[in-house]
Amino acid sequence: MKKEDPGKRAAAILEVLEREFPRADCALVHEDPFQLLVATILSAQCTDAKVNQVTPELFRKFPTPRDLARASREEVEALIRPTGFFSQKARYLREAAALLVERFQGRVPSRMEDLVTLPGVARKTANVVLGTWFGKNEGIVVDTHVKRLAGRLGLSREKDPGRIERDLQALFPRETWTFLGHALILLGRKYCKARKPSCPECPLRELCPQLGVEKGDGKSLKSGKQPPRKRRKP
DNA sequence: CTCCCGATAT
DNA sequence: ATATCAGGAG
Numbered sequence: 004m005k006k007e008d009p010g011k012r013a014a015a016i017l018e019v020l021e022r023e024f025p026r027a028d029c030a031l032v033h034e035d036p037f038q039l040l041v042a043t044i045l046s047a048q049c050t051d052a053k054v055n056q057v058t059p060e061l062f063r064k065f066p067t068p069r070d071l072a073r074a075s076r077e078e079v080e081a082l083i084r085p086t087g088f089f090s091q092k093a094r095y096l097r098e099a100a101a102l103l104v105e106r107f108q109g110r111v112p113s114r115m116e117d118l119v120t121l122p123g124v125a126r127k128t129a130n131v132v133l134g135t136w137f138g139k140n141e142g143i144v145v146d147t148h149v150k151r152l153a154g155r156l157g158l159s160r161e162k163d164p165g166r167i168e169r170d171l172q173a174l175f176p177r178e179t180w181t182f183l184g185h186a187l188i189l190l191g192r193k194y195c196k197a198r199k200p201s202c203p204e205c206p207l208r209e210l211c212p213q214l215g216v217e218k219g220d221g222k223s224l225k226s227g228k229q230p231p232r233k234r235r236k237p
Numbered sequence: 238c239t240c241c242c243g244a245t246a247t
Numbered sequence: 248a249t250a251t252c253a254g255g256a257g
Contacts, residue, residue, distance in 0.1 A: 031253075047254035053244065054253085087243040091255080125255055146253040164254085188253060197251060198247065240257085247250080 009158075013174040016156065016210050020186040023206045027185035029135040031055065036111035036136045037103070038062055041071070043131045044095050044123045048147075049086040057083055068109045071100035095123025113137045127164065134181030143171045144184030148191030155195060157212040 020027070030051045031042040038058070045054045061082045065071040071079070079093040086092065099121040103109055111132065112118055118129035127146055133139040143149070145164040149171075153159040159170035175183055191197075194205040202208055 029253085043253075044255095046252085048241085048252055049243080049254095050245080050252050052252095085243060087252085088241050088254090089243080091241050095255085123255065127254065131253070144253070147251080148253065184253085192253090238257100241255095243252105245251085247248100 009174060012210060013158065016158075016207060017175060017179055017183065019206050019210065020183070020190065024186045024189050027182055027189055029131065029185060030188075031131075032058060033136075034062075036132060037068055039136050040099070040111050040121075040124070040128070040132050041096060043128045044099070045083055045086045045092055047088060047092070047123075049088075053086055057085055065100075068100040068103035071096060072104055092123065095121075098122045099124065111136075113139070115141050126168065130181075130184065134184065138181075140177045140180040143168050143175075143180045144188070145171070146184075146188065147197075148188045148195075149184060151197060152187050152191050152195050155200075155211065155213055156207065 029039070031039065031046060032055045033039040033042055041061070042054050042058050045058070061079075064078075064082070065074050074097060076093055076097065079096060080089050083089050083092055083096070102121055103111065107117065113133065115126075115129050115133060118124050118132060119126065126142060127144055130142045130144045133141040134144065145153075145168045150162075150164060150167055153161075153167050153171060158174060159167045161167045161170060171183070172180070190205070190207065194201045195207075202211075202213065205211070
């Protein structure tokens with residue numbers, strides 16, 4: 004009975020995460036949902052620390068969707084350049100801001116179906132806004148950290164973020180979804196890092212399929228064979 | 238699948 | 248030098 008119940012292991016993982024990161028929250032600095040949306044769009048393939056460096060000036064110059072929609076492409080690009088992908092992100096931001104004005108009365112919508120119509124916004128970004136600002140457990144944020152940890156912790160074998168999110172939703176109670184995303188990201192940044200994971204320090208080491216990993220050296224994370232992959236049903 | 242792209246750690 | 252960072256679109 005105590006063999007390998009995935010649900011019980013998930014519950015145990017959740018318990019550790021709640022103890023380790025009792026105040027897990029979004030690290031992107033923001034004061035309103037518009038700022039959170041902008042910061043989250045900027046956070047693609049970029050550290051949150053870098054995003055937080057550029058957003059104060061960006062928000063000071065363009066406090067509302069209307070302001071950002073009117074901003075020049077050149078100025079927005081210059082302000083967000085350090086976050087990378089600045090050309091794409093500048094286009095997303097200005098077009099999204101224009102759509103907020105035209106179709107949503109200059110406000111950030113609180114429904115998933117509306118959020119994902121905005122350029123540069125898919126489920127990951129929408130989940131951040133819905134969970135962090137609106138307090139909804141609509142889904143689970145699956146970013147690069149959650150994707151990596153879901154694999155290492157044996158919570159999902161999928162690669163597609165949408166399928167990983169489905170697997171996690173089946174394992175964790177809905178009311179924990181927003182917390183789970185924030186906590187896994189904190190764990191990923193502090194211990195379960197992509198390059199050099201600190202397994203000996205990790206609070207989840209007892210619950211992790213990656214067992215005898217030598218101190219700080221993540222090499223053994225790569226080896227180890229997976230159980231036979233179960234094929235999808237016809 | 239590729240492309241977008243600067244900053245930082247290793 | 249190279250991998251990685253709170254991804255999304257074509």
